[in-house]
Amino acid sequence: MSAAPLLEIRGLKAGYTEVEVLHGVDLTVCEGEFVCIIGANTAGKSTILRSISRLVPRVSGTLRFAGTDLMTRSSFETPSLGIAHVPEGRQIFPDMTVEENLLLGAFTARTASDLPARMQDVFTLFPRLLERREQLAGTLSGGEQQMVAVGRALMLKPKLLLLDEPSHGLAPKVVEEMHDAFVQIHSRGTSILLVEQNVGLALDVATRGYVLESGRITLEGSAADLNENPAVRAAYLGI
Ligand SMILES: Nc1ncnc2c1ncn2[C@@H]1O[C@H](COP(=O)(O)OP(=O)(O)OP(=O)(O)O)[C@@H](O)[C@H]1O
Numbered sequence: 001m002s003a004a005p006l007l008e009i010r011g012l013k014a015g016y017t018e019v020e021v022l023h024g025v026d027l028t029v030c031e032g033e034f035v036c037i038i039g040a041n042t043a044g045k046s047t048i049l050r051s052i053s054r055l056v057p058r059v060s061g062t063l064r065f066a067g068t069d070l071m072t073r074s075s076f077e078t079p080s081l082g083i084a085h086v087p088e089g090r091q092i093f094p095d096m097t098v099e100e101n102l103l104l105g106a107f108t109a110r111t112a113s114d115l116p117a118r119m120q121d122v123f124t125l126f127p128r129l130l131e132r133r134e135q136l137a138g139t140l141s142g143g144e145q146q147m148v149a150v151g152r153a154l155m156l157k158p159k160l161l162l163l164d165e166p167s168h169g170l171a172p173k174v175v176e177e178m179h180d181a182f183v184q185i186h187s188r189g190t191s192i193l194l195v196e197q198n199v200g201l202a203l204d205v206a207t208r209g210y211v212l213e214s215g216r217i218t219l220e221g222s223a224a225d226l227n228e229n230p231a232v233r234a235a236y237l238g239i
Pocket residue numbers: 016017021039040041042043044045046047048088
């Protein structure tokens with residue numbers, strides 16, 4: 001972690017009801033980093049991403065992004081700060097075309113003169129979306145819908161891309177394509193925070209990672225170290 005912190009989370013506690021889901025999480029993403037969070041079902045992984053996007057009702061602790069105190073901001077404001085969130089389950093608009101879905105991603109920059117160039121960048125990354133730009137998103141395959149969800153987020157030109165289980169339910173070949181795309185997005189300078197059930201793949205593409213268990217970070221380290229860690233191998237890699 002030599003670069004400056006882009007996202008700083010300290011002592012994050014969060015919950016939806018009186019039940020607390022996160023019990024004091026510390027996590028940092030530096031400028032240009034590709035960080036992953038791994039953990040079992042219901043550990044609270046999505047709740048971390050949703051807390052950053054200010055979508056969780058009960059949150060305390062420190063949440064800072066690029067010098068801004070996120071605790072003073074609402075979910076409507078995080079996109080214009082440069083945070084793009086690809087939610088679990090994609091949540092694209094099925095009755096709108098691919099192109100319309102992509103344009104919605106740029107809603108904070110509706111008048112930007114570079115919208116065609118932004119869309120061209122998405123099509124360069126996912127050529128299949130160019131072929132299908134007029135197609136209703138709901139009629140696309142699962143993999144193509146995930147490309148729309150990621151492409152829509154990229155239309156914001158985010159500083160930080162939050163990815164929640166982007167490979168869930170996709171065929172292995174599509175998962176690989178998706179992860180190649182993430183490596184490209186990262187190499188062009190976007191910082192990434194990835195939540196992934198496919199731990200092997202997550203540790204392949206990310207440079208650093210955190211293990212979350214029952215709302216607490218229990219391990220953190222370089223992806224290479226986590227890959228070699230006997231506890232990670234036993235619990236998440238089935239080795
Ligand atoms: N909107 C909500 N209202 C009430 N409880 C919620 C809500 N969303 C999540 N929870 C609870 O918070 C806990 C953590 O959920 P979260 O979705 O963050 O886990 P996760 O690690 O992302 O799990 P998964 O791997 O299944 O996606 C769970 O016990 C869940 O039931």
